[in-house]
Amino acid sequence: VTRFHAEHAWLGGPGVTSGVLIEVQGGTIASVATGVTPPPGTRRLRGLTLPGLANAHSHAFHRLLRGRSQAAGGDFWTWRHAMYAMAARLTPERYHRVALAVYAEMALAGVTCVGEFHYLHHRPDGRPYDDPNEMGHALVGAAGAAGLRITLLDTCYLTGGIDRPLEGVQRRFGDADAAGWAERVGALEDSAGSRVGAAVHSVRAVPPESAAIVAEWARARAAPLHFHLSEQPAENRDCVARYGRTPAEVLEAAEVLGAGATAVHATHLGSADVDRLGASATTVCACPTTERDLADGIGPLRALARAGCPLALGSDSHAVIDLLEEARALELDERLGRGRRGNWAPHELLSAATVAGHRALGWPSAGRLVVGAPADLVSVDLASVRTAGTGPDLLATVVYAAAAADVTDVVVGGREVVRDGCHLLVPEPARALTAVVAELEGDR
Numbered sequence: 001v002t003r004f005h006a007e008h009a010w011l012g013g014p015g016v017t018s019g020v021l022i023e024v025q026g027g028t029i030a031s032v033a034t035g036v037t038p039p040p041g042t043r044r045l046r047g048l049t050l051p052g053l054a055n056a057h058s059h060a061f062h063r064l065l066r067g068r069s070q071a072a073g074g075d076f077w078t079w080r081h082a083m084y085a086m087a088a089r090l091t092p093e094r095y096h097r098v099a100l101a102v103y104a105e106m107a108l109a110g111v112t113c114v115g116e117f118h119y120l121h122h123r124p125d126g127r128p129y130d131d132p133n134e135m136g137h138a139l140v141g142a143a144g145a146a147g148l149r150i151t152l153l154d155t156c157y158l159t160g161g162i163d164r165p166l167e168g169v170q171r172r173f174g175d176a177d178a179a180g181w182a183e184r185v186g187a188l189e190d191s192a193g194s195r196v197g198a199a200v201h202s203v204r205a206v207p208p209e210s211a212a213i214v215a216e217w218a219r220a221r222a223a224p225l226h227f228h229l230s231e232q233p234a235e236n237r238d239c240v241a242r243y244g245r246t247p248a249e250v251l252e253a254a255e256v257l258g259a260g261a262t263a264v265h266a267t268h269l270g271s272a273d274v275d276r277l278g279a280s281a282t283t284v285c286a287c288p289t290t291e292r293d294l295a296d297g298i299g300p301l302r303a304l305a306r307a308g309c310p311l312a313l314g315s316d317s318h319a320v321i322d323l324l325e326e327a328r329a330l331e332l333d334e335r336l337g338r339g340r341r342g343n344w345a346p347h348e349l350l351s352a353a354t355v356a357g358h359r360a361l362g363w364p365s366a367g368r369l370v371v372g373a374p375a376d377l378v379s380v381d382l383a384s385v386r387t388a389g390t391g392p393d394l395l396a397t398v399v400y401a402a403a404a405a406d407v408t409d410v411v412v413g414g415r416e417v418v419r420d421g422c423h424l425l426v427p428e429p430a431r432a433l434t435a436v437v438a439e440l441e442g443d444r
């Protein structure tokens with residue numbers, strides 16, 4: 001039994017609790033006692049301790065574009081051109097090294113579980129590697145080495161646009177058809193720290209009948225199913241022109257929507273699509289720092305939540321890796337769009353970053369500090385230059401004032417991964433990332 005004593009902890013709901021003793025057995029929370037002074041031999045956690053944060057939408061290699069594409073102007077499509085150039089140069093070994101550094105950055109930011117929306121499957125010319133899942137294994141191995149749990153959202157990607165063949169680097173993304181995708185993904189297995197989920201890239205990249213096959217595959221395995229939805233107006237226009245329906249309507253007809261499914265972005269939706277997603281209880285994963293970086297727009301997230309969609313959060317392109325920033329952006333973007341404050345309470349924003357994200361990734365018991373949950377603990381400094389001198393509402397301080405850099409300690413499944421702001425398993429993630437970027441640059 002390992003014992004952690006949190007100075008303050010968020011146990012759910014609108015308030016926090018002081019003096020919380022958490023006993024851990026076999027990686028799981030065995031007991032939670034409140035109002036306790038720390039007994040001897042207890043690991044002390046200063047500040048406010050949260051459950052582990054879930055980053056429900058990640059493309060690890062997009063981190064390579066940080067600071068490279070952002071000042072250049074253009075839009076989503078010019079950014080995608082730069083992203084494809086980076087994708088063309090990744091080998092399984094480099095993919096692993098990039099992901100290891102990115103996942104270490106996530107752990108340092110309090111992320112204990114990542115949903116990796118993975119479509120970089122094959123060699124640059126589209127031929128499979130000797131092990132057709134070698135790139136997926138590189139990601140799962142990286143998450144394990146960085147101390148994170150991972151849901152590998154293995155992505156079906158068949159067309160380079162509606163009715164268009166895959167071209168250039170897109171050939172790396174494609175399996176022959178949905179049956180070929182299912183056969184390859186069928187060889188992947190869950191482990192203690194990893195789950196296999198499915199993804200339909202988008203209506204741009206997967207025809208409806210193929211999306212239906214992927215959805216059926218996910219249902220048969222009770223695996224999470226994710227998809228990009230209406231990130232850009234052009235996607236809606238092309239979809240309506242071809243099918244006479246919006247992307248949400250097409251995916252509803254293919255039985256992709258539902259309580260086990262997660263729509264990523266859901267930015268450009270009409271009110272009928274909002275109702276459609278809400279009625280199906282599809283989770284919506286917002287990625288506000290990416291959506292603002294790519295000039296995507298502000299989605300109808302408050303309306304989606306009202307309609308019945310649980311909300312989760314992801315850092316997607318990793319322009320920023322800071323789930324606290326994503327959580328506050330949900331509220332702050334809504335304020336800009338509606339001209340009103342107070343759309344979500346801080347604990348609701350934290351629920352999106354914790355329990356809802358874990359549920360969307362197929363870890364329904366995680367993201368809460370309760371008996372029987374995985375012992376994932378994230379401590380946030382309340383005495384840093386950013387968080388000192390704030391008011392008595394500690395949840396408001398963490399959501400509106402704290403940054404990833406204020407995360408001091410991270411425990412994943414009872415194992416210490418970050419202590420005093422240092423990663424215990426990946427000693428120098430910045431240096432490791434710099435080295436692999438230099439290699440990729442040299443290959444240009």
Ligand SMILES: [Zn+2]
Pocket residue numbers: 057059117228264316
């Ligand atoms: Zn994405």
